[in-house]
Amino acid sequence: MKKLFEENETENAGGELAKILVKVVPFALIIFILAVTLIVNQTKKHDENQTEDLQQNIMDYADENRINQTISQAVTASPTGSGQDSQENTEKAGQEKESEDASIPPMELPSPTPYKEIMEAGKIDYSKVKFNKDTQLAEMMSYWEQNNQKALDDLANLDHYIAMSWQLKGSKEFYYYGGVNGNGQPEGKGIAVYADNQYYYGDWKDGVRSGNGTWIHYHMHATENTQDLYTYHQYTGGWLNDLPEGEGSEHYDYNKSLLLNGVGYDANLIGSYEKGLIHGDFYITNLYADESTKEWNAKAESGSWIYLNENKDKKGNRTVHVEISDPDNYIWMHPRDNVNIGVPCLISKNKN
Numbered sequence: 001m002k003k004l005f006e007e008n009e010t011e012n013a014g015g016e017l018a019k020i021l022v023k024v025v026p027f028a029l030i031i032f033i034l035a036v037t038l039i040v041n042q043t044k045k046h047d048e049n050q051t052e053d054l055q056q057n058i059m060d061y062a063d064e065n066r067i068n069q070t071i072s073q074a075v076t077a078s079p080t081g082s083g084q085d086s087q088e089n090t091e092k093a094g095q096e097k098e099s100e101d102a103s104i105p106p107m108e109l110p111s112p113t114p115y116k117e118i119m120e121a122g123k124i125d126y127s128k129v130k131f132n133k134d135t136q137l138a139e140m141m142s143y144w145e146q147n148n149q150k151a152l153d154d155l156a157n158l159d160h161y162i163a164m165s166w167q168l169k170g171s172k173e174f175y176y177y178g179g180v181n182g183n184g185q186p187e188g189k190g191i192a193v194y195a196d197n198q199y200y201y202g203d204w205k206d207g208v209r210s211g212n213g214t215w216i217h218y219h220m221h222a223t224e225n226t227q228d229l230y231t232y233h234q235y236t237g238g239w240l241n242d243l244p245e246g247e248g249s250e251h252y253d254y255n256k257s258l259l260l261n262g263v264g265y266d267a268n269l270i271g272s273y274e275k276g277l278i279h280g281d282f283y284i285t286n287l288y289a290d291e292s293t294k295e296w297n298a299k300a301e302s303g304s305w306i307y308l309n310e311n312k313d314k315k316g317n318r319t320v321h322v323e324i325s326d327p328d329n330y331i332w333m334h335p336r337d338n339v340n341i342g343v344p345c346l347i348s349k350n351k352n
Contacts, residue, residue, distance in 0.1 A: 174194045179204070212237065212238055271283065282299065
């Protein structure tokens with residue numbers, strides 16, 4: 001009897017415990033869910049605040065760099081300074097408009113000093129490297145006629161080709177191979193090498209580039225490079241009086257290790273030029289550090305982008321490019337930088 005009574009007691013105790021658990025567990029679950037929801041909301045709010053703070057810090061940093069540097073075009077790949085010779089080594093990235101009511105001014109990258117020849121003295125003394133300009137230019141011309149870009153790139157990086165360009169350092173002279181007129185001036189098809197590893201192949205008339213042709217600038221560094229974003233710049237199209245004229249296009253390749261996240265850099269510009277400056281309608285593609293791209297439309301006149309509307313932010317930046325897929329998204333630029341925009345770094349005796 002005693003054992004039976006103890007078993008009944010145990011069963012009753014178990015029943016009471018079950019009833020308690022049935023009542024308590026749902027309340028505990030509700031409290032737990034509310035606590036988790038509160039934590040998630042707080043974390044989300046914190047992350048949003050951090051994002052806003054980071055964006056503001058970037059803008060503030062860019063604004064500080066504006067004061068002491070020669071600033072260029074709103075998109076980094078087509079920079080311009082107060083004159084064209086200060087263009088290609090100065091950088092500015094255009095940040096896009098996020099809404100009609102809250103425009104964000106362009107971010108600017110730290111830029112090096114105004115343009116000077118990129119190639120500097122390194123371990124190799126190129127002044128002592130032997131070269132044969134006629135033989136080398138003839139070889140390069142043959143590959144150019146075959147549209148063999150890889151062969152051109154390989155040749156340009158050989159020491160005796162670099163030495164050939166090095167001999168022209170600090171000047172606007174060039175070595176030439178090709179057709180000539182009765183006065184011995186370049187005429188017809190020909191190739192030339194300039195200082196700073198610049199090359200041109202195409203049409204000539206009366207000793208200057210005129211007609212159609214391609215100019216290439218190889219950005220080579222004999223010493224460590226921490227500032228020059230470019231590795232390659234090309235212009236292909238019309239020429240007149242030794243300057244880009246008429247329809248043409250520019251292409252840029254970059255040292256991707258130096259690109260900033262979220263910043264757009266000009267990769268391609270297709271449009272028209274006048275006396276070496278942008279002039280007419282342009283189609284532009286931007287490259288980002290994650291290798292994504294965006295497409296833009298713009299119009300230019302006599303070396304300046306035409307403003308798309310009357311919008312102006314607190315710093316005076318104006319809209320110069322509009323995204324093709326989002327007509328409410330712009331690239332912004334300050335008027336002081338919107339002058340003398342052309343093909344940067346191009347060496348020409350006729351360039352102002």
